[in-house]
Amino acid sequence: MRRNIIIILTFVGGLYYFLEFVLPGETGISKLIVEIGKVTLAIGACAFLLGVINLLRLHGTRVVLRRSGWHNSAALIVALFVMLIVHLVRYYSHAAEGDTVWRIYNLLWDNMRVPLDSTIFSLLAFYIVSAAYRSFRIKSGEAAVMMAAAVVVMLGQIPTGQEVTLWLKGYENDPGLWWLSRIRVDTIREWLMQYWNGAAQRGILFGAAIGGLAMSLRIWLSLERGSFFDRQ
Amino acid sequence: MNGEAPSRIAWYDRLQKIDPRIIYLVVFVLVSIPFFVPIPVKMEVSPVVRKLYDKVEEIAENNKRGPEKFVLLAMDWSPSVKAENQPQTAAMIEHLFRRGVRFAIMSHLLPEGPMMAERIAERIAKKYNKRYGVDWVNFGFRQMRFADYMAFVRDMYAIISKDYRGTPIRDVPMMKNIRGLRDFALVFDVTGSGAYADWVYYAQPEAHFDIGVGVTAIIGPSIRPLIDAGQVVGMMEGLSGAAQYEQLLNIRGQASRGMGSQNLAHLWVIIALILGNIGYLASRRREKKLKKELR
Amino acid sequence: MPEPTELEKKERISVEKLVFLIIAVLVVVYIACDCIVYSLRQGFDGFWERLGVGIGAICTIGIYSFLYRENPIYRFLEHILVGLSVGYGTGVVWTEVIQPQWLDRMFGAEGQPANYLWLLVLIPGVMWYFQLSRRHVWISRFVIMFFMGTGAGGAFRGTFQFFFSERGQVIQTFKPILTESAGSLHFTWLNFSNLVFVVVVLCVLSYFFFTFRHETNPVLRGSSRLGRYFLMVCFGTIFGTTIQGRMSLFIDRLVFLYHDWLGISG
Numbered sequence: 001m002r003r004n005i006i007i008i009l010t011f012v013g014g015l016y017y018f019l020e021f022v023l024p025g026e027t028g029i030s031k032l033i034v035e036i037g038k039v040t041l042a043i044g045a046c047a048f049l050l051g052v053i054n055l056l057r058l059h060g061t062r063v064v065l066r067r068s069g070w071h072n073s074a075a076l077i078v079a080l081f082v083m084l085i086v087h088l089v090r091y092y093s094h095a096a097e098g099d100t101v102w103r104i105y106n107l108l109w110d111n112m113r114v115p116l117d118s119t120i121f122s123l124l125a126f127y128i129v130s131a132a133y134r135s136f137r138i139k140s141g142e143a144a145v146m147m148a149a150a151v152v153v154m155l156g157q158i159p160t161g162q163e164v165t166l167w168l169k170g171y172e173n174d175p176g177l178w179w180l181s182r183i184r185v186d187t188i189r190e191w192l193m194q195y196w197n198g199a200a201q202r203g204i205l206f207g208a209a210i211g212g213l214a215m216s217l218r219i220w221l222s223l224e225r226g227s228f229f230d231r232q
Numbered sequence: 233m234n235g236e237a238p239s240r241i242a243w244y245d246r247l248q249k250i251d252p253r254i255i256y257l258v259v260f261v262l263v264s265i266p267f268f269v270p271i272p273v274k275m276e277v278s279p280v281v282r283k284l285y286d287k288v289e290e291i292a293e294n295n296k297r298g299p300e301k302f303v304l305l306a307m308d309w310s311p312s313v314k315a316e317n318q319p320q321t322a323a324m325i326e327h328l329f330r331r332g333v334r335f336a337i338m339s340h341l342l343p344e345g346p347m348m349a350e351r352i353a354e355r356i357a358k359k360y361n362k363r364y365g366v367d368w369v370n371f372g373f374r375q376m377r378f379a380d381y382m383a384f385v386r387d388m389y390a391i392i393s394k395d396y397r398g399t400p401i402r403d404v405p406m407m408k409n410i411r412g413l414r415d416f417a418l419v420f421d422v423t424g425s426g427a428y429a430d431w432v433y434y435a436q437p438e439a440h441f442d443i444g445v446g447v448t449a450i451i452g453p454s455i456r457p458l459i460d461a462g463q464v465v466g467m468m469e470g471l472s473g474a475a476q477y478e479q480l481l482n483i484r485g486q487a488s489r490g491m492g493s494q495n496l497a498h499l500w501v502i503i504a505l506i507l508g509n510i511g512y513l514a515s516r517r518r519e520k521k522l523k524k525e526l527r
Numbered sequence: 528m529p530e531p532t533e534l535e536k537k538e539r540i541s542v543e544k545l546v547f548l549i550i551a552v553l554v555v556v557y558i559a560c561d562c563i564v565y566s567l568r569q570g571f572d573g574f575w576e577r578l579g580v581g582i583g584a585i586c587t588i589g590i591y592s593f594l595y596r597e598n599p600i601y602r603f604l605e606h607i608l609v610g611l612s613v614g615y616g617t618g619v620v621w622t623e624v625i626q627p628q629w630l631d632r633m634f635g636a637e638g639q640p641a642n643y644l645w646l647l648v649l650i651p652g653v654m655w656y657f658q659l660s661r662r663h664v665w666i667s668r669f670v671i672m673f674f675m676g677t678g679a680g681g682a683f684r685g686t687f688q689f690f691f692s693e694r695g696q697v698i699q700t701f702k703p704i705l706t707e708s709a710g711s712l713h714f715t716w717l718n719f720s721n722l723v724f725v726v727v728v729l730c731v732l733s734y735f736f737f738t739f740r741h742e743t744n745p746v747l748r749g750s751s752r753l754g755r756y757f758l759m760v761c762f763g764t765i766f767g768t769t770i771q772g773r774m775s776l777f778i779d780r781l782v783f784l785y786h787d788w789l790g791i792s793g
Contacts, residue, residue, distance in 0.1 A: 197765075
């Protein structure tokens with residue numbers, strides 16, 4: 001019974017948007033799209049506490065039972081509530097620039113959140129260089145092609161690489177030697193990116209789209225298997 | 233005391249096993265050099281950046297002659313990709329303010345983007361004497377899944393009821409001239425993920441605006457098929473894209489200043505690749521030679 | 528090379544701790560001096576601004592300490608980041624979605640009449656939270672699957688508009704490989720590029736085409752092998768741009784440390 005209700009809800013949800021797309025506008029089916037959107041926005045937003053509850057369960061347990069690393073979990077919970085409370089106070093008190101709440105909010109945002117987030121991602125700069133050095137080996141023809149393309153793209157996107165062949169730009173309007181201007185590193189890079197990479201990406205897009213469409217059909221018709229779809 | 237000779241590591245094996253901390257240190261030193269010894273850089277502007285620039289110029293020119301069109305800045309980025317997306321946002325806002333093209337800021341995926349873009353807009357607005365509500369507006373973050381997004385595309389005001397500062401949207405002076413998404417000639421999506429897909433898949437066929445993107449360099453290659461098809465009119469690809477746009481604007485912003493470091497870092501990566509592969513190819517040659525001798 | 532003894536390991540760890548401590552003390556002393564100097568120059572505003580920059584520098588250097596070795600400072604800062612991100616995200620959803628799009632509509636605000644029918648949103652809204660209960664998780668599936676259904680239905684629209692509209696991907700793959708000019712046909716550089724484009728698309732598609740066996744079909748075998756090479760070019764370009772992307776992240780952090788914190792203008 002439950003499964004049937006779920007199947008019906010899934011089908012009806014998808015059916016509306018499918019019909020809205022295929023049927024002409026005169027049928028009036030499109031008039032509901034805005035009202036449905038307003039309601040689904042509110043329903044979707046109601047899930048905002050799920051992540052918080054999960055985090056509190058995990059880290060709260062660690063703090064209460066004093067498990068290893070509990071002080072880190074305590075810091076997480078404190079940071080969460082401090083940020084949330086400061087944000088809400090700033091919003092509802094209409095705090096102006098220079099107010100205490102505004103200062104604290106900026107400290108948390110500009111001086112903690114932004115540096116922490118950007119710095120963690122910037123660690124990747126080191127890892128990609130060391131990974132490229134250690135594992136990018138020309139073990140086959142394909143690897144050689146990949147490396148050649150990578151080097152051309154890297155040289156073509158930096159000023160030094162562009163400078164090396166910039167002098168060839170002068171041949172652009174030469175009737176006999178115009179082709180020399182096409183073998184500048186930045187021009188080759190642009191050509192590779194647009195015509196080779198772009199075409200390969202399009203081929204990948206086609207394949208992914210067919211797979212995505214098939215998957216969507218399976219979900220819409222509840223033919224898919226997995227934890228959301230099967231009987232409990 | 234034993235009689236064994238000390239073991240020697242061959243040069244080609246040493247080349248393949250440089251300590252990663254040395255690699256990190258070289259990266260750090262090379263990227264730091266331009267901060268002490270400024271390296272002026274001039275870049276060739278790529279066609280995709282030029283097309284984006286020309287599109288904004290076209291909108292500005294058309295606004296002088298006909299009904300006013302606006303630009304929507306979709307700020308779907310977060311602090312983790314600030315390094316590339318922030319200079320792109322700043323360059324675009326500078327161009328829009330300079331040419332008097334009014335714009336709106338919003339995001340439907342990430343809450344941080346509109347706030348970070350607002351800071352940039354406020355900073356650059358002082359240079360051009362622009363005022364919030366008159367020359368630009370910030371819709372803020374509206375988390376939208378497919379159904380809500382379709383409602384937004386059909387009727388913007390159904391989803392946007394207040395601006396970022398809590399003012400009812402109809403009370404913002406600029407909004408008097410905006411009836412819906414069709415009044416936007418260009419959507420400039422700045423993102424470090426696939427957020428542009430929603431605009432291309434669902435919004436563009438309905439509202440018929442052009443789409444420009446400012447993306448992290450990693451995503452740049454995947455935008456190329458869209459540029460080829462005309463679904464995306466132009467692109468700023470990573471820091472170099474932003475630097476090229478700044479060059480077109482004749483300003484030396486954050487992106488241009490960062491290209492000196494990019495230069496040296498790229499050269500080091502190429503050298504590291506070459507060193508590792510010289511060591512690898514030499515060790516492979518040695519192995520083949522040994523196998524031949526053993527036969 | 529012989530393994531280090533327990534004593535040697537302990538000595539190394541205490542040297543590392545000493546180095547970490549010295550760096551930490553230097554950073555804190557610098558920040559304190561910076562704050563004092565600016566408070567003398569610009570009062571509380573100057574002090575607060577420099578304190579903020581100093582805290583940002585501590586966060587940055589603390590995260591970079593991970594490059595040497597995993598350590599408690601990095602772990603602590605990582606947890607702070609998660610807490611701040613979730614707190615901010617939750618607050619923004621409340622103030623920018625729930626408050627204006629639901630509560631204001633339900634209770635009426637700024638000229639809008641109250642409409643208590645919006646209370647019904649609570650019923651599907653609360654269903655999300657049954658994911659947390661092992662026994663009643665099936666209740667949450669109603670709302671999850673409804674949203675998945677709407678997304679699946681919308682995929683048809685997205686796919687057909689993206690691929691088959693006037694600017695669609697499929698339509699735009701049909702490119703001219705000859706140009707007509709002054710009554711005759713020419714093969715220009717653009718035509719050559721278009722030909723390359725079409726060949727690459729077809730070869731890449733054939734690489735993913737599994738309806739017929741590649742081994743027994745010589746045409747398919749050849750084109751899929753070519754497709755593999757073209758994919759390698761694609762991956763090489765992605766690698767090249769990834770280097771730029773990752774370096775930009777690090778450059779941005781150095782701009783903060785050198786320019787904003789230490790005042791070195793380059």
